[in-house]
Amino acid sequence: MARAPLPLNALRAFEAAARHLSFTRAADELCVTQAAVSHQIKALEVRLGFALFRRSNRGLKLTDEGVGLAPTLFEAFGAIDHLFERFESGGVQEVLTVSAVGTFVVGALLERLPAFRRAHPGIDLRLLTNNNKVDLIGEGLDCAIRFGDGAWHGMEAEMICTAPLTPLCAPALARMLRDPGDLVRAPLLRSYRPQDWPAWFRAAGLEQWAVRGPLFDSSLIMVQAAMLGEGVALAPHGLFRREIQGGQIVRPFSIEADVDGYWLTRLKSRPQSSAMRVFGQWLAEEFAGGLVGQTDVAHPG
Structure with a gap:
């Protein structure tokens, strides 16, 4: 039986949080609450079976698994954003x-x-x-x-x-x-x-x-x-x-x-x-x- 696809909203929430290393700043960028970002990332961690962030005295840090996942999502969502910018400027x-x-x-x-x-x-x-x-x-x-x-x-x-x-x-x-x-x-x-x-x-x-x-x-x-x-x-x-x-x-x-x-x-x-x-x-x-x-x-x- 095929596995359900990874939730796009959760991936987007993780990508923003990983980029800012802050749930609060990710929430501001995505126009949602900090609780919503935290919930999405928690659901993604359950789906993947490992933690993506850990908290320290210096703030939020990526786990080794998070470090491995983040660059691919940075590139993918960056390409999507760039594509829509071209549409908004009059076409691709x-x-x-x-x-x-x-x-x-x-x-x-x-x-x-x-x-x-x-x-x-x-x-x-x-x-x-x-x-x-x-x-x-x-x-x-x-x-x-x-x-x-x-x-x-x-x-x-x-x-x-x-x-x-x-x-x-x-x-x-x-x-x-x-x-x-x-x-x-x-x-x-x-x-x-x-x-x-x-x-x-x-x-x-x-x-x-x-x-x-x-x-x-x-x-x-x-x-x-x-x-x-x-x-x-x-x-x-x-x-x-x-x-x-x-x-x-x-x-x-x-x-x-x-x-x-x-x-x-x-x-x-x-x-x-x-x-x-x-x-x-x-x-x-x-x-x-x-x-x-x-x-x-x-x-x-």
């Missing part, structure tokens, strides 16, 4: 947790997010940043925006846009660069991708030479260093159009290396949710023309 939203390369977030995504939220109020977008190294399972992510060739093991990858690389430097340094060959005498800033500068040398028709400048794990930080006069960065200029237009940094040459691009990635083993599908379609539409706002070359003079 589907949570979408996305990790993205910081350079892409600052240079292209942030300015577009208000439009996404207006168009899709049913999606609760939660945005984290990464330096192109992510663990979707370990970090609890739905998908990630990464820079590369789209070939990541176990991943489905949808191209968002290409991101041509070009040299960027401070105006004072740009005035010393008359042609691409002058870069051999300039400090060249490096990213974690050793293939980038060689690709640009080939695009410029230059012989290869070893690049031994400072190494950065973020293009965003690397370009900040270039703005301070530390050297020449190689980065997607379309993501730094505001800094170029503001004169903080200069494109000394129009030559570009079209190496890789930005991709929306997700685990092949995980079914695509409706929010993931909507976000992917929105990205494809937003960046159908590439990184918008390409800037003119500021020739040093």
